[in-house]
Amino acid sequence: MARWGWLSAAAALLIALFVGSGCEPYQEPLPKRDRLNFPVGLALHPSGDYLYVVNSNFDSRYSPEYGGTVAVIDTESLEIRSEHTPYIPSYGGHIRLNEDATRAYVTARRGDSLVALDVSGSEDGGIGSALTCPGTNGEPSSDPDNCIIRRVPDNEDGARVPADPFGLEVTRITRTNEDGERVPIDLINLSHLSGDAVTAIAIPDGEIAGASLISAPLLDGSNQIRRRPGTLEMYAAGRRSNRVTVYLPYVNASGEVEALIVREDILLNNVTANVDARGIAFDEEGERLYVATRRPDALHVFQLRPEDPETGQGTRHELERVIPVGDQPSDVVVHKTPEGKELIFVPCYDERSIHVLDPETGVVLREIELDESPYAIAMDSAPSRCVEGTTCRAYVTLFADAAEVSTSCDDSGEGCGSVAIIELDPKSPRYLQVTTKIR
């Protein structure tokens, strides 16, 4: 204890010394940025050139405030760009990019934080090759301090981000300002593993200082949020509920988020009060909804149809089928093949596999066996690699995958966790197989 106290004091001292010097004021011990460390969420730059992986510091090995990172990975060389990898608070969750890929939003449970990182370029890479946060003097930095949103506005009276933000969805809307100009607004919706809140944060024109926030008690232990394509309706599902809540964040003419309007609660299961929903996804047209749950281990498939078939008005959620999947699914994503067919990928954590399903038939087409537990999946639709409009490569975080050279997660080893790359080109002999891993 004494040793930790001394370290903390030393760290505080170091921060104090570095403030104003241009050096980055961190609390030690800091995580290694050249490796993965219990990776959770991940996202791909639209160019497909860079992958961003949220490392969670799940074993609390490093500083709570700076124990996580968002590893920037070159998808060509498959190397982690450690110099351009920012720190974040511990227990990072998911990451989403905004519409023009200028900003990456990351949830971190430590300090109930939303981190808004700039997607930048660098001398040795193209656009998206770095994630940065403005330093004290506005210079790009890997210090997240100026990018962490915990209160809105950022003062004692500001509304707090509720506890344990985890899942998120980012959309872009616009409002017309007094000068008649269209102002882009990043609308970020957060789920929270603790409590019953769901949060919406509106950031007009990229200015965090101008943000507005509202939370509402909509769903217990919400885990993930997804927007229905073609609408602004958000679908939230959680770990301690048996429902998917549909709500609409209302943003007024000034660009402030004012209310969360509940549209509907969709019942997933009548018997189990807590279905432990882990993933939500829509098909491209927003006419099918997929929800992966752990109690039972299943994929729920809904069709979205008009409430009134005579007039086509309204939306009705019809539970089409429930498909058993492997143990402990943790996500669900849609993959579009070159033939235009949609397949559903469900990573099954305890089963160490990914189930590939045909949503039209309910048939499990393949089990991609992994040697470690998968958590989240990002689909690669890079124009340089894929047929336009399709996805041709999948990146999967393997949360606790230890390297063969060292089963230890300490700094002497290669860290814990990896990202597996799965081939999605049907013509490849390694179709639906792991081709390599990134550590």
Add this chain to the structure above:
Amino acid sequence: MKHTHNKSARASILYCATLCSLVALVGCDEPQVILPASLDTPTEMALSQGSVCMDLQTISDEGLLAPTMRRCTVGATPSDQEGLGSAADILRERGSIGLITNASSDRVAVVALGRVAPSLVDLDLATPGVTHVTVGDRPVSIATSRNGDVAVTANQLGKSLSVINVYALAAMEEDIPLPGAPNFVRISRKTNQVVVGIPALDDGSGGALLVRDGVTCEPTDDLPAPPNTFEASKGCLGQDPSLPFTTLPLPGTLHDLEFGPLGEFAYALYSDRPYLSVFAIDEASRGDDACLTGGSAPCEVQRIGLTYGCSDGIDNDGDGLIDQLDGQCFGPNGAESADGIGRVPVGACSDGIDNDGDGLADRLDPDCRDGAQSTEAADELPAFDSATPACSDGVDNDGDGLSDILDPDCYGPRGRSEESGANLGFAQLSIDEKGLFLYAAQSTGRQVVIVDLQRRKLIDAPRSGSVPYPFAENLGVAVARQSVPSSITAHIRRVITRDPRELYRDAHAIVRYDLGAHVVADNGFIYYVDAGSIYCDLYETGRGGVLSTERFYMDPEGFSAYQEHHCLSIPELPLNEAAADVPSCESVVLCQSCTEGADPDSDDDNVAFERCGACQGFEEEGFSDLSSACQLPDRSVSVGVTRRIFNPKFTVRDAVSESAREDGRAQCELPEAFARSAAAFVANNPGVGSATSCGSKVIPQPVALTVPTRGNASPDDFGGEERFSLIETRERRYFFGSVEEDGPEDHVRAIVGLNTEDFRIREEDWTIEYEGILPGTRRSDGLAGEDDPSVFDIGTVNVCLSDVREGDWLIINSEPGTDTGGIPDSCMGFVSPDGADDFLSYRIAEVRDGEVVLETVSAEDGEDARFVQSLPTRSCFPRGISYEIRAADVWVVSGSESGLASGKRRVDGVCVPGNGAPSERANARAETGEVFNGPLFSFYLYPGLVAPERGLAYVVSLDRNFSSASTTVRSATNITLDTDSLRPSFLDYTLSFVHNPAVVEAYDPDAPDAKRPVAVLYETIVTVDPSDNTVYTKLVSQDRSSVVFLR
């Protein structure tokens, strides 16, 4: 070693085996064997109920069972010989082995079902854990042959079939490859052909059924033997993986597949088609049916629509036009012809007639906007709005790349939506043991739709029960509001009451058949969908007399040789509507039921029959009289020596008789003005009672009309606990005519059972309010007319659904004012001089779509005007106006969930007849001092001694209580499930079925003291739940049996 016995020896062996089996079956000391958990995503179960028997020897104190496989004993008179009577029944032993696919472990688990406590069987006690049969990758479906010798699994990931020799309880070494991932496998009972469902072939050509010759296995000299101790292919034929398949293309994505009871026809259900397909398995089965695509069987011979005629994908009226193309279809909920199934009332534009003589009928007539409109004549048309419908606006409204009538979802150029209105979501189908009804669970509609298989026609269930219900939107039987029906098992329960007279007891009986299906819902309950019952007075002329229970169920092929098959015919539905409510029939209740009593299912026929002595036999003439009096001809029929009555139900059986009820006393709300008037009246009229009591004579209120008062009702209580008459309590009944044996020949007696079938009742509050607010009309977006102040904009109020009428009140709740605040002098006329809340009340002089025309209410002669005398102006009400619309001088009846039964709907700004409109019960307004007949209940509105005031209201809570433990009529179809432990939670993959192990039903006919066997049907309901890696079983026919878990 080959076993041979002479006839006598065989009979003895059978007798012993039979007794042993029966003792084992009914014994209560048979413990459940607890094995380590071994099921892993169980998905489907099949039964081997043929020539393979499995003996179980207890080998440890814990009850571990060592299995030995053998050939079941077959007696001297095999069932397939000419004898079809009792002699054939008695000499046969059947196996009862359950086989469960485990998708995740690639195993088939084996269950010994011929026990009170079914048990999983460990096939290799020497190996740790529980050994099952190993099959291909991810087995999701399994089927067994008629003889029980072969089981086949469909392996989804392996894209193959595995063949199991059930004698060996082992799979053959080589799987049969398939050209795609299968989801179903079935075996025809008739031809033994294997039919495999593949929803998407690997070559991209869509889904298909693959048909190939079946596999047979004969018992070998290795038997008796433990499982998996000899080569699985030994003694088998037809397992060659290279044998060809016949490919039958499927029109949709296969979701379920079942054979009918004879194995002649396979029925395919699709996830993306609103119909099911009928496939003939061979030319003999096809008969007069034509293959839809030509050629010969196996082939698809027919499609049966499962939803409204205008969206079922079928040309129902034979005019060559389907759904959107049919001239009588204006939307998905309509019918293609006047006698078709739909929910849009037939009007001048959907009757197939050119009513106005312009040479154009129905949708071809440009004056037709909707099928229900009352005229085609242009000069008689109502004032439809001029809005361009979605199917003529030149826009691709649903983003599918097709606009207007090029979009196949458009119902002609007047179509109001380009979205698909298809009604899908069918989950699972099941067919009863005699092929009368096919039941399909529809998850999206939370209902079970029922098909008359003899006519291959969907039954409009809500309109085919004993009382047609015109207000139902659905076509099936709604299971439960908040739960989804997922899996379903059809069943005919047959209960025989034999003639006690020695001379007749073998040949004469009254047989009751309960037709229905057990439905597993995702709320953990199993409901019983009661399709109806058949009572049949049967003189059996077939050999051996009345069929044994076992024979009835296990030998469908032989059934047609018996007179009894005439009992199982269903009249065309819906019945003649005149057969509905006939109160006079209640007076003929002389015998409640022939099946009531301590144990009607037992062999104690004498007791049962004596109890129903008055019901034995009947005279044709007398029966005819009764039929006529009760308008039963549709339901009764005589064929030869059988006479039967069909009593349709088509409802979920209720948990408790008359359980739909008022929940407590009605709560009343007395507005202040009325309370004052009532108090004054009481003060001036001593002895009239308390003015503040809801049950006071002073106060107008709803009172029961037909239900006798009971409970603690007082004279002032006007009906006490039963102020309401739930319509069903007096309308539902079933009949069976008979004649008293010793009475006058023309003295016809009847069995009449009254049943409360309150499936329509929701748990909700019904409000009866004097001059109540019409639902949906209290709003804040009203606008005063800018040019004409009498025209008031009511925004998006649906005047049809809300039933706004001329003469109703429109009351403005906003205060006048300007944008800058304050009330200008010119607007002071809108300010109540005495602060009355309803000062700004207007009469509605005309109702239009989106607006009403207002008029002021003049003062009574000699009185000051109570209400405002100026029409609202835009200058005095510049902003959105809060307002409400109230019915005038009547009571408004509306349900908190059901809403208000207006019987109207809005089409292009005009009210046209809506669902239920032809019924007199489409009503939401009640006059004081009159009888109200609404969709669900009726009541009499006692006028009271003080005239009602606006706001005087009663709120009545209605309860319902359904469960699997339905007990309206004593019947073993009721299932008392331990719902705490039986919690199937999976949609789609939770399966259930009733089966009769019927291990053996035998006695030695040569033995002089032999008693006739007990006709026991052992029905077990089995629920396979992959979400919990558990199979639940329960012996239905023993009320107190507990649920047995197999894990």
